[in-house]
Amino acid sequence: MSAQSPIDQIAERVERLLVRHEEIQRTNTLLQEQLEALTRERDALKSRLAAARTRIDAVLERLPVDPPQDPATP
Template identity: 45%
Template sequence: MSDRVQSLLQGYADLQATCLALEQQIADLTAERDSLRSRLSAARARVDALLDRLSKESPGGFHE
């Protein structure tokens, strides 16, 4: 019986460690996703500004 309890306790500890590792991975990936979204938004703003500038500078405007 004691071996069974030890085995269950070890399994529980292993699952806790796995859970913590997965929670950290989720936090890391969420931070990376947020950073990429921010970079994408900034890049879109730069592209929009360039397109606006091109449409003002080119004769006849910019046509898509």
């Protein structure tokens, strides 16, 4: 095995760092895409929840306030 000069060692290290940097950038891009998809899904679910709450509130408003009294109970 031949000894590398300091310049060659630095160049090899820089190349490895560049490759790693590119990998991290790709991973970051994928994570950003996933985050955006999850944000859209969360927002859609929040919207559906709000709509469901509105429907439930409307149903509750139509219910009688006092339940009808059973004439058999004292």
